[in-house]
Each structure stands twice: as C-alpha cells, then as structure tokens.
Amino acid sequence: MNCEEIQAQLDTYVEGELTGPERAVVTAHLATCAACRRRADTLEQMAGLLHQLPREPAPEDLSTRILAAVEAKRRTAPVWSSRRVIIAAGSLVAGLLAVWLAFETALAALEGGVMEFVALLTSRPETLMAYPQEALYALMEAVPATELVFMLGMVLIALVLLNQVLAIPGNGRLQGWTRNGAG
Numbered sequence: 001m002n003c004e005e006i007q008a009q010l011d012t013y014v015e016g017e018l019t020g021p022e023r024a025v026v027t028a029h030l031a032t033c034a035a036c037r038r039r040a041d042t043l044e045q046m047a048g049l050l051h052q053l054p055r056e057p058a059p060e061d062l063s064t065r066i067l068a069a070v071e072a073k074r075r076t077a078p079v080w081s082s083r084r085v086i087i088a089a090g091s092l093v094a095g096l097l098a099v100w101l102a103f104e105t106a107l108a109a110l111e112g113g114v115m116e117f118v119a120l121l122t123s124r125p126e127t128l129m130a131y132p133q134e135a136l137y138a139l140m141e142a143v144p145a146t147e148l149v150f151m152l153g154m155v156l157i158a159l160v161l162l163n164q165v166l167a168i169p170g171n172g173r174l175q176g177w178t179r180n181g182a183g
C-alpha cells in the first residue's frame with residue numbers, strides 16, 4: 001500500500017477500529033514511513049484531546065425548553081399567511097359578485113314575467129295544462145337562464161375559494177407535532 005492508502009485508514013487505525021491483517025499492514029508501514037507516522041501521531045493527539053473532554057449530558061429539560069421555544073414562536077407568528085389573505089380576498093370578491101348576480105337574476109326574472117307565469121299557474125293551471133308545450137316555452141323565456149348560470153358559477157367559485165382558505169394549514173399541524181413530541 002502507498003502512503004495515500006495508508007493515510008486513508010489512519011482514522012480507523014487510531015481509533016482502534018482497524019483489526020486483523022489491515023492493522024498489521026498499517027503498523028508495518030508506520031515503522032518505516034516518517035510522514036505517515038507524523039500524521040498518525042497528530043491524529044492520536046487529537047483523538048486523545050477529544051476523549052479527555054468532559055462528557056456533559058444534555059440537560060434533562062432540554063426537550064421541554066426547545067418545545068416551549070417552538071410554541072412561543074408559533075404564538076407570535078402571524079396566523080394568516082399572505083397566501084391565505086389573497087385567497088380570502090378572492091373569496092370575498094366572488095361572494096359579493098354572487099350576491100350582485102343574484103339581484104340581477106331576480107330583476108331579470110321579474111322583467112321576463114316569471115311572476116305573471118306563476119300567477120297564471122296558480123290561478124288557472126288548467127290553461128297551462130292544456131298547452132304544455134307553449135307553457136314550457138313561456139317558462140323558458142321567463143327564466144333568465146344566462147344570469148342564473150353566471151350566478152351559480154360565481155357561488156361555486158366563492159365556495160371553492162372559501163374552502164381553500166379553510167384548508168390552508170395554519171398552525172394546526174405544528175400543534176399536533178408538539179403534542180406528539182411531548183407525549
């Protein structure tokens with residue numbers, strides 16, 4: 001083995017983890033190579049110093065203190081992330097649009113004669129029953145289908161966005177982790 005290969009094994013050699021013929025090879029090399037011996041001496045000194053250092057056990061309340069610090073940071077952290085604010089604003093706008101479209105739909109329905117149709121249906125249903133096809137056409141004309149579709153679509157968008165706002169994890173996940181970690 002050359003010096004490079006020997007020095008690659010010096011760490012394990014110094015720590016006493018190199019055994020068998022490999023250890024004998026390194027020992028034999030060190031007996032003849034001053035450069036590698038110096039390297040081994042340095043490593044031995046460093047290992048000795050490390051082993052002399054007093055082994056301080058971690059304070060028993062370390063985990064408690066870390067968890068308390070995490071909890072304190074969680075309390076001061078803003079609960080509302082910017083993403084949540086943006087989606088909430090979108091949800092609010094969509095909700096207001098849905099209300100406005102509902103009014104528009106109601107107005108269009110009145111203009112289209114829905115009330116007259118209903119009045120006719122309640123007062124003289126036999127007239128409508130006699131001409132079901134015409135009655136169906138009249139109803140289709142009276143009902144503002146476009147406005148109705150727009151309104152329902154906007155309601156759907158508002159609901160989806162609202163659901164997103166509620167689905168964004170705020171601090172619930174961290175709280176669960178803290179509980180698990182402490183328990």
Ligand SMILES: [Zn+2]
Binds near residue numbers: 002003006029034036
């Ligand atoms: Zn050497």
